[in-house]
Amino acid sequence: MGAAVRPRDGDVLVHAREHSRGETAAGTVVAAKSTSLTALGGSISVVFVRLFVVGTVLTLVAAALLAVTASGRLRDRWTDAGVRYLGIALVPLSGVFLVMFVISAGDQYFRYQGFMMVFVTVLGAVGLAIAADKLDARAPTGTGRVLVLILLLVLAPVAAIGYHSSPYMYQPTSHVPASQLNGYAASFDHRQADIEFTGLRGGPQRYVDYYYGTQYSRFSFDFPGYEDGTSSATFANASYDEAYGETRYLAITQATFEREVLLYDGFRYSRAGFSRLETTPDVNRVRSSDGFRLYYVRATDPEDD
Incomplete structure (x- = not known):
C-alpha cells in the first residue's frame, strides 16, 4: 500500500450524514465534525462552496423565476402554469424540511434537500432558458445561449467532482493486502x-x-x-x-x-x-x-x- 497523502485545505470532507447515536442532536454532530475538519487543516467555507455552489446558483435562478411568475410578467401561459405548480409543490417540502431541522429529528437533512433540488433543478433550467431568450432579444442573436452555455460548462464539472466518491473525499480502499x-x-x-x-x-x-x-x-x-x-x-x-x-x-x-x-x-x-x-x-x-x-x-x- 502506498503512502497516504496528508490532506490539504478542504481535501477531507467530513460526513454530517452519519446517524446520531442516543440523543445526540444533529447540531452537536456537525459541530464535532467541523472541529475535526478544522483541526486537519480543512475549511468549512471551502467545503460549503465545493458541495453547494451549484445548488446555490440554481436556487437563485429558480427563486428569480418564481418571483417573475408571481408578479405576472411571464407571458407564456403554459410555462407560467408549470412554474406555479412546481413552486407550490416546494411549499410543503420546505415546511417539512424546516420543521425537521428545528426539532432536530435525526440528521438526514441532505435527503430532504436532495429531493427538493429535483424541483429546483427543473425550475433553474427553465429560468436559464428564459434568461437566454431575453438576452437574445436585447443583444446580438446567440449571446444569451452562449452565456448560459458558458455558465453550464463551468458548473457541470464542479458538480460532477462532488459526486461520491470524489477527489474531495478520502475513501480508504477496500482492498486488504x-x-x-x-x-x-x-x-x-x-x-x-x-x-x-x-x-x-x-x-x-x-x-x-x-x-x-x-x-x-x-x-x-x-x-x-x-x-x-x-x-x-x-x-x-x-x-x-x-x-x-x-x-x-x-x-x-x-x-x-x-x-x-x-x-x-x-x-x-x-x-x-x-x-x-x-x-x-x-x-x-x-x-x-x-x-x-x-x-x-x-x-x-x-x-x-
Missing part, C-alpha cells in the same frame, strides 16, 4: 484463547470474519476483543494496564500507521504513540511481518508492585 491477512491469520493460529485482541478505531472484526467465516464469527463464535478498540488517550499515554487491567493483543498494520500519522497528522493517534509501543515496559512485539505487527501488552501483576 495479503500480508495483513497472513499476519492476522498467523496471530489467530498462535494466540492464547483467553486473551482479548484490540486495535485502533476498533477490533479485528473484519479479519475474524475472513478467517473464521462471517456467520460463525458473528453468531456462534465469541471471539475475544471482536470489536474492541483502544482509545486515543490510552494509546497516547501508553496507559494500557490502567485502561484494561488485563493482558491484551494489540494489532497494528502499516495502513493504520499511514492513515493516522500521514493522512490525519496524528489527530487521534500520534506518531509518538506508535513510538511508545517499542519503548514501553510490558509491551512486547511478538510478531512482525510485511505491513503487520502484533504486540503483547502484559498486565502488571499486583505482586510486582
Whole structure:
C-alpha cells in the first residue's frame, strides 16, 4: 500500500450524514465534525462552496423565476402554469424540511434537500432558458445561449467532482493486502484463547470474519476483543494496564500507521504513540511481518508492585 497523502485545505470532507447515536442532536454532530475538519487543516467555507455552489446558483435562478411568475410578467401561459405548480409543490417540502431541522429529528437533512433540488433543478433550467431568450432579444442573436452555455460548462464539472466518491473525499480502499491477512491469520493460529485482541478505531472484526467465516464469527463464535478498540488517550499515554487491567493483543498494520500519522497528522493517534509501543515496559512485539505487527501488552501483576 502506498503512502497516504496528508490532506490539504478542504481535501477531507467530513460526513454530517452519519446517524446520531442516543440523543445526540444533529447540531452537536456537525459541530464535532467541523472541529475535526478544522483541526486537519480543512475549511468549512471551502467545503460549503465545493458541495453547494451549484445548488446555490440554481436556487437563485429558480427563486428569480418564481418571483417573475408571481408578479405576472411571464407571458407564456403554459410555462407560467408549470412554474406555479412546481413552486407550490416546494411549499410543503420546505415546511417539512424546516420543521425537521428545528426539532432536530435525526440528521438526514441532505435527503430532504436532495429531493427538493429535483424541483429546483427543473425550475433553474427553465429560468436559464428564459434568461437566454431575453438576452437574445436585447443583444446580438446567440449571446444569451452562449452565456448560459458558458455558465453550464463551468458548473457541470464542479458538480460532477462532488459526486461520491470524489477527489474531495478520502475513501480508504477496500482492498486488504495479503500480508495483513497472513499476519492476522498467523496471530489467530498462535494466540492464547483467553486473551482479548484490540486495535485502533476498533477490533479485528473484519479479519475474524475472513478467517473464521462471517456467520460463525458473528453468531456462534465469541471471539475475544471482536470489536474492541483502544482509545486515543490510552494509546497516547501508553496507559494500557490502567485502561484494561488485563493482558491484551494489540494489532497494528502499516495502513493504520499511514492513515493516522500521514493522512490525519496524528489527530487521534500520534506518531509518538506508535513510538511508545517499542519503548514501553510490558509491551512486547511478538510478531512482525510485511505491513503487520502484533504486540503483547502484559498486565502488571499486583505482586510486582
